[in-house]
Amino acid sequence: MKAIVVGGGIGGLATAVSLRRVGWEVVVYERAATFGEIGAGVGVMPNALRALEWMGLADEARRLGTPRVSGGVRASDGRWLMHLPDIGQEKVIAMHRADLHGVLLRALPPEILFNNVEVTGVDELDADLVVAADGINSRLRAELLPGAPGPVYAGATAWRGVAPGPYELPISQTLGPGGEAGILPLGDGRVCWYVAAVAPASADLDPVALFAGWHDPLPELLASTPDVIRHDIYELPLLPTFVRGRVALLGDAAHAMTPYLGQGACMALEDAVTLASVDGDLARYDALRRPRAQSVWKGSRMAGKFGIEVRSPMALALRNFAFRALPSSLAVHGMTRFSSWEVPGEVHSNGSNPLVN
Numbered sequence: 001m002k003a004i005v006v007g008g009g010i011g012g013l014a015t016a017v018s019l020r021r022v023g024w025e026v027v028v029y030e031r032a033a034t035f036g037e038i039g040a041g042v043g044v045m046p047n048a049l050r051a052l053e054w055m056g057l058a059d060e061a062r063r064l065g066t067p068r069v070s071g072g073v074r075a076s077d078g079r080w081l082m083h084l085p086d087i088g089q090e091k092v093i094a095m096h097r098a099d100l101h102g103v104l105l106r107a108l109p110p111e112i113l114f115n116n117v118e119v120t121g122v123d124e125l126d127a128d129l130v131v132a133a134d135g136i137n138s139r140l141r142a143e144l145l146p147g148a149p150g151p152v153y154a155g156a157t158a159w160r161g162v163a164p165g166p167y168e169l170p171i172s173q174t175l176g177p178g179g180e181a182g183i184l185p186l187g188d189g190r191v192c193w194y195v196a197a198v199a200p201a202s203a204d205l206d207p208v209a210l211f212a213g214w215h216d217p218l219p220e221l222l223a224s225t226p227d228v229i230r231h232d233i234y235e236l237p238l239l240p241t242f243v244r245g246r247v248a249l250l251g252d253a254a255h256a257m258t259p260y261l262g263q264g265a266c267m268a269l270e271d272a273v274t275l276a277s278v279d280g281d282l283a284r285y286d287a288l289r290r291p292r293a294q295s296v297w298k299g300s301r302m303a304g305k306f307g308i309e310v311r312s313p314m315a316l317a318l319r320n321f322a323f324r325a326l327p328s329s330l331a332v333h334g335m336t337r338f339s340s341w342e343v344p345g346e347v348h349s350n351g352s353n354p355l356v357n
């Protein structure tokens with residue numbers, strides 16, 4: 001069986017690795033001149049680590065990334081609102097996005113990877129299975145689901161970068177009025193960070209000025225980073241299906257979500273492994289992936305409502321009080337709700353099998 005994967009981002013490459021693992025012949029078409037990833041950090045959550053384990057790549061990810069145990073949520077003045085113990089038994093691995101992309105890329109033979117190929121329609125693709133992993137603005141999705149709405153501005157803009165450091169910091173998320181920040185330390189002293197602020201799309205804003213009053217070392221991280229990337233945050237309204245004919249939508253092409261749970265790329269890894277574990281059965285893929293990805297999409301939106309979108313002093317005080325009052329067991333439950341996942345077909349620890357039940 002032959003599959004064509006359109007898009008060589010984290011989702012597309014993970015799909016190629018996974019399908020090859022179950023015996024498919026795969027090629028990947030990428031429109032950019034090179035296979036690569038821009039961006040800063042990615043937190044490989046336990047669910048994503050499980051997907052990498054299935055692909056046989058978790059050890060390599062652990063080697064390149066930094067397992068983080070300590071950390072939590074802070075207010076913009078630096079007060080800790082919540083300390084999080086380990087998420088379940090596994091740790092979040094902090095990685096540079098380029099390293100995660102590289103782990104996947106090196107697992108594929110170069111002769112199946114074609115760059116400078118922009119796919120313009122499904123009909124031109126001769127394969128049993130086509131995987132549209134062509135990102136939030138997916139051209140294939142627009143062709144296959146012409147009535148479905150396109151991406152919608154989520155009301156905030158984000159900046160990301162890697163500060164050279166060296167720093168020794170815990171992993172943290174900071175919630176302030178109309179903004180949030182994340183710190184993801186790499187093992188070598190560098191720190192991946194992101195900040196996001198409620199703002200109109202394309203607003204002319206200087207992140208260094210916006211976050212100047214936030215706790216240390218956030219202002220310094222922003223000011224000392226040579227290359228800062230800006231993304232207006234868009235989300236894709238929920239789709240009625242992830243499949244059409246012989247085509248599967250995957251990753252951001254299927255369910256682009258806000259970044260507030262840090263699960264977008266993790267979901268793409270889950271998609272990839274699921275598609276392979278059901279051996280390209282698209283009805284099963286849709287039945288397994290749509291409820292799961294859309295529930296994380298909703299969770300991410302909710303995290304935004306209680307996070308970045310809180311602005312009035314009264315609401316901020318209430319939200320911060322709620323965080324401080326929350327027992328850590330409940331906080332962990334809130335996180336593991338999204339980061340717990342089993343590969344379909346593998347028997348759960350409770351003995352059930354999601355493919356059978």
Ligand SMILES: Cc1cc2nc3c(=O)[nH]c(=O)nc-3n(C[C@H](O)[C@H](O)[C@H](O)COP(=O)(O)OP(=O)(O)OC[C@H]3O[C@@H](n4cnc5c(N)ncnc54)[C@H](O)[C@@H]3O)c2cc1C
Binds near residue numbers: 134159264
């Ligand atoms: C500010 C921000 C922070 C984030 N933080 C996190 C995080 O901490 N953790 C996390 O898990 N996720 C995070 N995400 C989400 C994550 O970045 C995405 O969900 C993930 O990268 C999607 O991967 P993908 O492969 O589906 O799409 P993409 O990475 O968009 O890849 C699509 C690829 O397809 C190619 N392509 C497009 N059209 C065509 C075509 N017609 N023909 C051929 N090739 C084509 C593109 O060039 C691209 O290489 C964040 C996102 C944002 C905006």
